[in-house]
Amino acid sequence: MVNEQDVPENLEWNINVRDGTKQVVAVPELRLVDKAWLQLKSVVGGLILKVWRFLVKAWNLGVAEPKKIIHAMKVGLALTIVSLCYYLRSMYEGVGGNAMWAVMTVVVVFESSVGATLYKSINRVAATSLAGSLGLGVHWISYKSGEKFEPIIIGISVFFLASAATFSRFISSVKSRFDYGAVIFILTFTLVSVSGYRVNEISELAFQRLLTIFIGTSFCIMISIFFYPTWAGAELHRLIYQNLEKLADSLDGYVIRYFDDNGNVAEDSNHNKAIKGYKYVLDSKATEDNLANFARWEPAHGGFNFYHPWKQYLKIGASLRSSAYCIEALRGCMDSESQAPGIWYLKKHVSNACKTMNKSSSDILRELAITVKTMTKSSKMGLLVQEMNTAVQKLQISLKSIPSCLIAPTSEETADEAPFRKTCITPLVEVIPLTTFVSLLIENAARINGIVDAVNELAVMVDMKHGSSKKTNTVITLPQIPKP
Secondary structure (H helix, E strand, O other): OOOHHHOOOOOEEEEEOOOOOEEEEEOOOOOHHHHHHHHHHHHHHHHHHHHHHHHHHHHHHHHHOHHHHHHHHHHHHHHHHHOHHHHOHHHHHHHHHHHHHHHHHHHHHOOOOHHHHHHHHHHHHHHHHHHHHHHHHHHHHHHHOOOOOHHHHHHHHHHHHHHHHHHHOOOHHHHHHHHHHHHHHHHHHHHHHHHOOOOOOHHHHHHHHHHHHHHHHHHHHHHHHHOOOOOHHHHHHHHHHHHHHHHHHHHHHHHHHHOOOOOOOOOOHHHHHHHOOHHHHHOOHHHHHHHHHHHOOOOOEOOEOOOOOHHHHHHHHHHHHHHHHHHHHHHHHHHOOOOOOOHHHHHHHHHHHHHHHHHHHHHHHHHHHHHHHHOEEOOOHHHHHHHHHHHHHHHHHHHHOOHHHOEEEOOOOOOOOHHHOOEEEOOHHHHHHHHHHHHHHHHHHHHHHHHHHHHHHHHHHHOOEEOOOOOOOOOOOOOOOOOO
16 A cells, blocks of 8 residues: 555656666646646647548549539639629619529529529529419409408418418429429418518519529529539439449459459459449439439430430439349358358359350440440440350259259369269258359349340430441340240
């Protein structure tokens, strides 16, 4: 036990000197001011470090995606131009205090793509015009009905029209294209109807607000289209062919890894990221739906007409996700792979057929990616599909011959010992993951045929031309894959 009397009041340092002696140095006790200063420095230093990390993250984001910086600059430009309505006296006198509605419109309406900006702008102008007109009509009817019935008529009209507009948002066709307009209609109609009960010059107020909203949306549309435009249709087009490429990489990666017995597959971060690309395909449905909805509002641009079949891209995306689910199941089979002694022999038995079929499948996906990317028909797609279906038939034959291979020869067996060999019997339960893996490859080939059909339909709709081929056929006839 150490007595309290033996404990020094202040901290001491024992320093060993070169001549062998020890020197005791007392550490001075920090004052309250010094402690507060150190605490303040640590807080300020931590705050500066967080700000620096945020700036580095923002810089990396801007370097990786310059479109985000361009969009931010376009929003700033639109706000600067629209603010002139408030600063210039001549424009301010024309719209009055409602000039702020133009600024609010830019903040709410301006989106990163042309289609999204047009969607919100058109919905806002149309809903404001309709709601304002109805609001003025209800105000006139209630005013003519007398002071006694005026609040009753306004209340009833607000109830029924707001309820009807809210219910319309549950209709799928309205929700996908006019949901924002329904919200603006409810807001504008309620404001015009209710404020008309207290404001005398309600028509002038409605006209000024509609004018400022029209000014704000006009500048948003012009800046969005003419200054480094980002087209939702082009983004959807790019997303589809990139998903085709990711699906091919994932399929190649998992099949090669599954049949790799020598550890030749590289385990670097880029390879792991490539084979997990199917997850991006599975998570892209919401993005595809939004881009397709916004693309329908865009004018003709690039190689896309106004009536470009954007819905067909959604069908292609659904077919891609169907194949991606198969790849995810393949990954599950790899995780549950058995290490039974005879499995290596069975895997070797079907390895070549699986790799051949996988190569044909991934080649088709990459060829489809080129077809969508260049908007030209492939002259060798029919041959690739035929090769894949032939490989599927060979794989089915190998799969049916697995039961005769359950009694596998041991690794120590030689040709002279064959009649007296010892056998290694593989339990049936250990073979199930392998047979499931092979069956999923066959099923995935059938789903890839569905992707080919969807791309063929797109080719017919947009009248794709052949690239380097002189063939005139427009649709690829696919042979059916026999069921195992």
